[in-house]
Amino acid sequence: MSTFTYNKWLIGVVIVGLLASLTIDWQRHTVEQANSTVEMVMEYEDIMELAQIEGVRPGEMFQQFKDAGITSLAVYETTLEKLNKSGKITALPGADILHKNNTGTLIDPFWRNLIAAGKIQAEDVYVVGQDQQVFQEVMADLSRRLGPGRVTLLADGDRPVLEAKANFEKVVKWNLGLATAELAVVDKLGFNVIARPTNYTKVTPADVDSVFQRLATVNNLSAIMFAGDEVLGYPNLLPLTASRFRERQLTLAMIEHPLQLQFLKQEGLTQLAAANNYRSARVYVIPKDEQVKLKSAEAIQRWALADQERNIRINLLRRYDKPEPGKTLTETNLDYVSGVKHALVAEGFSLGRAGTYNPYFPELWLIALVVLGATAAGVLFLSLVYPFGARWQYVLTAILAMLLILPILKGGGTLSRQMVALASASVFPALAMTWQLDRWRRLEAAGQFEHPASLGRIIAAGLGAIVIATFISLAGGLYLGAVLSDVRFFLEMEYFRGVKLTFVAPLLLVTIVYLTRYNLFDNVQLTDARGLWRQVTTILNYPVTMKTLLLVGMAAFAAWIYIGRSGHTAGVPVLGIELKLRALLEQLLYARPRGKEFLIGHPAFLLAVMAVYRQWPRLVQYLLIIVATIAQGSLVETFAHLRTPVLMSTVRGLDGMVLGAIIGIVAVVVVYLVQAVITRLGRSTVAHE
Incomplete structure (x- = not known):
């Protein structure tokens, strides 16, 4: 069995980065609570x-x-149209005034004198004031919007009139x-x-x-x-x-x-x-x-x-x-x-008057520690995919961290911070599942799975595993929430980029890790990390049958639902029953957990534990592990919504874990009972024969 070593020094750097993240997240929480x-x-x-x-x-x-x-x-x-309706001014097209004069219905000598003096033009607009203040404001704003050469005061006094060279149908709707x-x-x-x-x-x-x-x-x-x-x-x-x-x-x-x-x-x-x-x-x-x-x-x-x-x-x-x-x-x-x-x-x-955020920007040295910790986590993950020397791990960590930190220390670095946030959202869920996979490998190598595990052992092991994995993923969320913490992100003037990718990347990373450790088509462990390439070749050469195409189609449809429901431009509709469930949970809980976590990912995690402890086929184990990874990635991605209070994002993830664990226990018990019934029926058939 190949050995994958967890570099303790890199883990120490990750912990330091986590402490810096917690410091920033606490400062952020204080700012959020004040608003x-x-x-x-x-x-x-x-x-x-x-x-x-x-x-x-x-x-x-x-x-x-x-x-x-x-x-x-x-x-x-205001507009001329509104003022006309209120009776505070009267706005007329010149053509209407001339029509009345031509038909003999214009009896007001005031207008007749203006026409006689040649001051009324059919294509112009005429505004008569009943309220002096309103009239003066209208004249002033028309002059600004049309230019002083296009607005003329024709008459002053108790009955002021101005002429505006403009299209009547358009000008009456202008903001004035x-x-x-x-x-x-x-x-x-x-x-x-x-x-x-x-x-x-x-x-x-x-x-x-x-x-x-x-x-x-x-x-x-x-x-x-x-x-x-x-x-x-x-x-x-x-x-x-x-x-x-x-x-x-x-x-x-x-x-x-x-x-x-x-x-x-x-x-x-x-x-x-x-x-x-x-x-x-x-x-x-x-x-x-x-x-x-x-x-x-x-x-x-x-x-x-x-x-x-x-x-x-x-x-x-x-x-x-x-x-x-x-x-x-x-x-x-x-x-x-x-x-x-x-x-x-x-x-x-x-x-009362709308609350506003204090112009919060965390100390640059804290951000630098967060970036260093996230970089160490990324290098640690790489070493768990393809082991390489500790010295090179430190060199790579130093180079990457320096490239990311320098723009931040210069007073910019928004792109660097967004890159670190994307890496945190992808790497930490993968690390959570990788640690669990390696733990199972050690137990399997020690012969712990030679005999079918009891229901109690499966549930206990599953609960312990889901808690540890969730807290590792939660650390990634706290990293993400810290590295993008400042007032611009709270107001969403800047925002996390790569939402769709964060839903896919952890699944791909865990798949890579799985293929370095297990033969997907046989219940054996691989002897070295190069088995990844051999398995990729095997998959590419796998015979394509109608059954294979059907499975690929189902997987593509599930991916469309999964990715299409993420982000802000989703084209996949939400079912009515799901909307009702959301409303219920919003009323019962401080923060409604995500359905993909408590309904899908976490229950699949407990079923994955059952699959491993009962030595189900590797392909089944892999599929359950990938579905379990959905919850871990979703938990971290929750923190990408920087407008949401960091405390609410944290509680949402923990609520999802608890509710998902309960549903997962029910799922494990149901599967256990079904297996027991099938086994008993099979024995009864053999006895009668």
Whole structure:
């Protein structure tokens, strides 16, 4: 039997790296615990429209939503279309005015005099003011967006009129700045204000300042959540925008992408977040097409989960447009808001201005130790695939660690850290299973498996093995969670790359290890590590039969399900029964474990122990070991979601181990009983013959 030596010095370096990882993870946990305030937001226009639908005074409706839990109102920029409907201004195309004059229906001498003076053009737009403040704001913003040469004041006084050279159908829908009247109303009602301005074409410093001048009178301005495809000031004036943010100590609201990976596309968003010293909060909003399919109870559960697991600190709630049975539309929405509030409070959150992370970056020397430990783990694994001298192991560790650490010590190294995270997610699950394989080999060589093991021995050995393997994999998760720990990853401005690969790499690595130790087609151990190449050749030369093709097809389908369900772009649907199981576990446990761990991987681990102790065919053992590796890889990959608190990721992995072990014990007992029944029936048949 070939000997694979575990280099104790490399293991010592791995332990040092783990201690550094634990230090960073604890610092990270402290930062995460300090960020626990959620801002409950609805759109000002949503509640105003609901008041009109229900025939309730706006002030009363706003107070009801405030009492239910809404802390802030989102205020968008106004448009000529909105102002027309509110009666605060009147916007008309010049063609309409001329038509009325030509048909004799234009009786107002004011307009007739303007026409007589040749000041009304069919292709232009005319804005008449009923409210002086609103009119002045509209004129100012039209001038910024069209240019001063295209906006002319035709009449002043009590009935001001301006002319804009623009297409009426388009200009009435343009954003024309934040309405100070709306901002004042929200401020007076006692809500926090979340402003939603847009950027300007060829933005100037005066444009940027104009937005903040309108916000200057707002006492309770908590955040700015930009609308449109760009943040204010993009591309050249982001430093000016950031300075205005810092002056008011404003939070930048960053809307999570519907696929839950980074944010809705807004040019300049992450640059502005960095310039604002990372005073940013992640925003979630349930898409309209999804919300109509959700009952309010399901939506409430989704909010609690989003705030817990995805670091959402601004909940932008949409209004339900249809009442629930036995309720009015107002009652439906108030109960919905109140339900979200109570769910968050029950989870330990407080309501108010959105919490933000301290700009946390771990000490570089701690990151360097983590990188060194991860490198040592990688070299250790290589030595367990194809043994080579200890001296060369140290040299390789030093060279690789130096190449990875130098960019970090220079103040960059994001790519290096992401590479180390990917290596940790791949190597540690493989090390966990490799250690177990070598332990079984030693027991087999010592003759421990010559006689069938009892059920109690199998379960005891399986529980011990699954605990040790899980903790080795958990170390990899703590490495990953530490090496990518900083505020950029918490906010998902940067993120772990290689999610799909982390689901596949441990399986490939464990397969390589298995083929260096066992003959896949015979119950014998290999004499040296070069057996890997001989087995690869054997597999490539294996006769292709219909049965083989069927097995390969089934394996490919399973791989499609396994990989397709990972990441953020999954095309494989989730079964309804699985969704119900998830919801149940979310309510029962602090952190819902992953199905691939407690339903598949960990039960397969205990069955693999049974297969080894009962000396089932090598191919069966291999398949069960590979399925068991799924859980180990999934456990580490959980930590790749840096927006999720590190404590929750840790508890999720341990919950999965406990629940999976219980299901695995049941599976082992069932298989044991089935085998016993089959054996007894076989003996009875022989006796009768």
